[in-house]
Amino acid sequence: MKSRLFLFAFAAIGSVLALPGFGQSYAITNARIVTVSGNTIEKGTVVVRNGLIEAVGADAKTPADAQVFDGTGLTVYPGFIDALTNLGIQTAARPATPAGPGGGGQAAAAAAAAAAANPSNSNYPTGLRPEEMTLEDVRAGDNQFEANRNAGFTTALTVGRTGIFNGHSALINLAGDSVSGMTVKNPVALHISFATIPGQYPGSLLGTFSALRQMFNDAKRLQEMQKMYAANPKGMRRPPEDKSLEALIPALNRQIPVVLTANRANEIVRALDLAKEYNLKAIIAGGQEATAFVGRLKAQDTAVLLSLNFPKRTTAAAPDADPETMETLRFRAETPKTAGKLAAAGVKFAFQGGGATAVNDFLANAVKSTENGLSKDAAVRAMTLSAAEIFGVNDRLGSVETGKIANLTVVKGDLFGNQKTVTHVFVDGVLFEPKPPSQPQGGRGLRGGGMGSGGDATAIPGSVAGSYSISIQAPGQPLTGTLTLTQQGTALSGTMTTELGASTITDGRITPSGISFGGTVMFGGQSIAYTVIATVTGNQLSGTINSPQGSIPITGTRNP
Amino acid sequence: MRRMIATFLILTFGCVSLSFAQTSGDVFIKNATIMTAARGTLEATDIHIRNGKIFRIAKAIPPGAGAKVIDAAGKYVTPGIIDAHSHSMLSAINEGSLSVTSMTRIRDMLEPDDVAIYRALAGGVTSALLLHGSANPIGGQSTTVKFKWGKPVEEYPIDGAPAGIKFALGENVKRSSFTPQGGQVARYPRTRMGTMETIRDAFRRARDYQQAWADFRAKKTKVPPRVDEELQPLVEILEGKRIVHCHGYRSDEHLNILRLAEEFGFKVGTLQHGLEAYKIAPEIAKHGAGVSIFTDSWSYKLEAYDAIPYNAYILWKNGVNVSINSDSNERMRRLNLDAAKVMKYGGVPEEDALKMITLNPAKQLGIDKRTGSVEQGKDADLVIWNTHPFSSFSRPEITMIEGGVYFDRAADIQKRSLLAKEREDLEKLEVNRAPGSGGTPPRVPTDRIRGDLDDADRIDNR
Incomplete structure (x- = not known):
């Protein structure tokens, strides 16, 4: 017992010692600094201390106590932000809720498993519980984010992806010993997917919209009743203490944005229609066919978390297979152009990995976007400051500015070229030095990925x-x-x-x-x-x- | 035959978006045989279209300068066909989980990129009633659209068209072909009497809901009732503001719904399918309901066993407003030939047969003030046919909606080589090249799955 106690105390002390470089300062000198918020500094210094950017500039002074890195040939960017992930979610995965046709014993079993895995006294079934907080499911631990940090990511919006209401997202830094320390902002937004609940209502997309409407109607009414009751409870039955409906009130009052997952044209229209109907502060997630709706996106002041999970052909060619539709062929050809078109139209957008993408595809497809009409500056902005703006944290994150959180990504070589290496990543002022990768970064990691690395x-x-x-x-x-x-x-x-x-x-x-x-x-x-x-x-x-x-x-x- | 296959391929995979639809500017259709579906057939007559409306119908109208002139000598013009029962362009058709799904809205499910729309235009269809499926005694709210292919989705629903809702009776509703899987509970109702109870119960609840709002508005209560997505549409039915389109095959159950409607003081808009409606034609006429039928499909399932080819004739003879619908992406393209059949079986006159796919469904949907016949002042929703539309050699050459051309056979043929070229170029792109060899078999294309919609009574959760 005593020894266990001792071990515990030791561990506690150990973790204190490992706190984000308290007092430790770093200086990167002679580097090119892409501040994003202002002009790029061709040769300058960034000083990091106590988790913050202490100084930045062409003639910023290097403190005497700083560990100095010669940044010659290096470029310092604000830490990259992936604007939609499920990073850090470590609890037992919630049961699958496939968004397809319902029915069948499998679906009923999945629903039962869902209820068992996710006990709640909500009046609403799993999948229709907006009160859920993704942060509850996030666990700390640096290792899980290693691949992301190695690719230059320091921050991610994270949300559970199941159900119709996916719950509320949190913005987390991708390193840290505790969830409380990693969290940048929570909650950030309420998330909605146009999914279904297999085996029960709503079991089809038709029902999904009706169920959403009814809950928004009821939440509006609850707010009204709460006001009446607060003014004078006498002679009125008390309003129900309904946590699911209460969680919708901030969204109805535009106090919190609502992220609607909508990638294809029809989904985007439906998302914009729903947002308009209930006057929601909407953000579109996915948005690969958003180009056709730039007018509406701007009119409704709606930002896009643009998915870089570009569509690709995954099945093998079979001579007897029907040809693919023109729609499919065009979609694949057009998707890399979306970012450029949104930028040209002045729609606010940030990049997200799109879930199933391998982490290197993010940058590879951001590069593709720049080959299809997006400026490189706009591409960098879409993975830094624009994301911070959309999530309301641009006063503390997203650019290389004095006083901001020291999230930095240092790259050797051209970020948009074939030869590039992430050499240093700072998360909350803590330095991570990715090991040199075993193959060149940024190459198309898809089919034939091995072929390009012949000279490695x-x-x-x-x-x-x-x-x-x-x-x-x-x-x-x-x-x-x-x-x-x-x-x-x-x-x-x-x-x-x-x-x-x-x-x-x-x-x-x-x-x-x-x-x-x-x-x-x-x-x-x-x-x-x-x-x-x-x-x-x-x-x-x-x-x-x-x-x-x-x-x-x-x-x-x-x-x- | 080979040409037919080629056409089919283009229509299947071309997804031709011919965006030359126009809505303003004068158009003249010259020297056509016009089957007006209201005032007989006019030989060698012109139609002058202005601002999307039929401005004038007369012989030898001199076209103004700059007007578009279509020479229709030797060709036939009819009103655009109206399909009073369709599930085309929908992402989901049934919310099968509950017995009453009046809260669902077909308007939420529209897919303006469904190639079935273009194919329907190629068959002369310009408008359709898009209905919820038949899995529930009370289904979802319907939407009446014009097939404005190439336009954004919000331009499809017809402004001012009365609201509608799907009801259903019989085999589909009581889930006769549906075996609960392990862990699933059989959904009530399982019998025809349970079906009527479900509908009656829903209307009783709707009356209570209506009363709750009346009391609140009269300041008898303090707290506003909830805005109930399920009951609100039923109140609209009770108030005569929403048309009931009731699926059913057997005459006894259709009689039941007419009686229930009379009990609650509303009128049924259409009896859908109604393959036995001939048995109760006088009762239907007395109630004032319309009937929307298939001209074929007799005995295709148990409850269609008593269907006869003379159904349309008998209903027509009894003064019932009959329309012929498709309920199918495929049949929708040849409703003209379905109409021709009612001339053969019983001898419905030509104009009345044509009305069954034009003016009659327009009346059933409440859009006859603006479409459904070739008359001055109506929307220029027109089809130009190569020959008489009841001929099996007929085909639409031009289909217009509100004066805009949405299908033009000649333009389509011209466009095919461009599309073939575009396809060739697209297939060369790296993103569209198939990875490696071997691997899993290709997925069944979604289009083929959607073909299942052709089955009139498919009741799964699609």
């Missing part, structure tokens, strides 16, 4: 190729199957087969910390994209499989 001198890691018996701990429906991996240099290809069918893996690669790949499966009539991040030790594979439904463990054993 990094030693090829041990072979992970082989056939694995895998087990996926999906709540309510554990899956088993086979994962076959073929390795070429640091590129992986292969197939993952489970009860949900066979899926060709995409974007497979060996990373410094393990392996990663993506793919899509059909579930509930929907194509669902997933990514797997795992480590292979000997013949054991273990990691997580991430999809819009959440993050669940995957384990495997390599067959001899």
Whole structure:
């Protein structure tokens, strides 16, 4: 007992010692500084102390006690912000609620599992509980954000992605020992997806809109009743203490923005219509077909969290398959142009990874946007200050300015070129130095990703190729199957087969910390994209499989 | 045959967005045979269109300078076809979870990029009643649209068209073909009598709700009642402000809904399907309901067993307003031939047969003041046919809505090579190239899944 107590005390002291570089200061000298809020400083110094930017300028003084980095050849950016993620959510993944046709025992089982996994005394079913706070599900721990930081990200908006009301999002810094310390702003916005609740009302998109309307109507009425009751409770039944409806009142009063997930044209129109009907302060998330609605977006003062998860063709060509629709072909061709068109029209937007994207795709597709009409300055702004503005934290984040939070990303080489390396990342003034990547950053990490890295001198890691018996701990429906991996240099290809069918893996690669790949499966009539991040030790594979439904463990054993 | 396949392919995958629709500027259709659907057939006559309306119908009108002139010599002009029962351009059709889903709105589900719209225009259809499915005794609120292909979604619903709602009776509602899966509870009602109870109960609740608001407005109560998305549309029915379109096949159940309506003091707008309506034609006429039918489909399921080809004729003979609908993306493209059938079975006169796909549905939807016939002052919603529209060789050459051309066969043919070229270019792009070889089989294209909508009584949650 005593020794345990001692250990605990030691651990506590240890964590105090590791507090964000208290007193420690850093100076990056001779660097190019892209302040975003003002002019770019071609050669200057940034000083970081106590988690804040202490000084920035062409002739800012380097403090005597600072650890100095010579920034010659380096560019300092504000830390990159991913404007919509589910980073840091560590609780058992909420059960899948596929947004497709309902019905079937599977759906009912999923609904039952949802209720069990997420107990609440709300009057509303799981999926229609706006009071939920994503931050409750966030856990601290630096390691989980390593890949994101290595790619230059210091901050992310995070929200659970299930249900119709996805709950409230939080803006978190991607490092820190405690959730309280990591949090930049909470709540940031109420999030809505046009999803359904399988096996019950609303089981179709028709019902989704009716259910939303009824809840907004009832919340309006509740607010009115609360006012009447506060003025004079006598002779009036007390208004219900309804936490779900109460959570909608700030949204109805425009005190908190409402992020509506809407990527395709029809969804965007519906989101704008709903926002107009209830006078919501709307933000569109997704927005890849927003170009056609710039007039309405501006008229309704609506920002876009533009998804950089560009559509790509995932199935193999089969000679007997019907040709793809022109709509699909055009959509893929047009998506990289959206950012440029929004910028030209003066619509406020910030970039987001779009969920299922591998982290390097973010920058790669931001670069693609600059090749399709977006200025490089606007691209940087969309991943820094614009996001901070949309989330109402531009007074403390999003640019390299004295007094702001010391979130900085230092890049060697051209951010928009092929040869670039993130050399230093500061999160709340704490320095992280990414290890040199095993392949050039920013290359299209998609098909053929391994081919571009032929000249890479990094030693090829041990072979992970082989056939694995895998087990996926999906709540309510554990899956088993086979994962076959073929390795070429640091590129992986292969197939993952489970009860949900066979899926060709995409974007497979060996990373410094393990392996990663993506793919899509059909579930509930929907194509669902997933990514797997795992480590292979000997013949054991273990990691997580991430999809819009959440993050669940995957384990495997390599067959001899 | 090969040409037909090519046409089909273009229509399927071309998603032709011919955006030459125009709404102003004078248009002259010259020397046409005009089947007015109101005042007989006029030979070698001109139509002068101004500001989207039919300005004048007469022989040899001299076209003004700068006007667009369409030579229609040897061709036929009819009003644009109106489909009084459609589920086209919808993202979802049924909210099957509850027995009463009057809170749902078809208006929320419109997909102006559904290629079924363009195909309907190519079949001469200009307007449609878009209905909720038939999974519930009381379904969702309907929307009446014009197929303004290429226009933003807000331009589809017809301004001033009366509100509507879908009701349903019989097999679909009591879920006869629906077996609950493990963990699912069978939804009430499971019988025809349960169906009537469900509807009656809903109207009783609606009356209470109506009274609650009346009391509040009269200051008898202090706290405002909730704005109830479910009951508000039912109050509108009781107040005669919302048209009931009631799906059903058997005459007994349609008789039941007429009686229930009389009990609550409202009138049923249309009996949808009504394949046995001929059995109760006098009762329907007395109530004043319209009937919207298929001309085929007899015995395609148990409750359609007593359908006969003379249904339309008998209803017409009894003075009932009959329309012929499609309930299908596919049948919608050839409603003209469905109308032709009622001339053969019983001998409905030509003009009355044409009315069954034009003026009669316009009346059922409450839009006959502005469309449904070729008459001065009405919207120029017109179809120019290569030959008599009741001929099996007929096809629309131009379909216009409010004077704007939304389908032009000649332009479509011209555009095909451009589309083929565009497709070729798009397919060359890296993003559109298929990755690697092998892998999973291709997904069934969504278009093919949507083909299931053709089944009139499909009741799953699509």
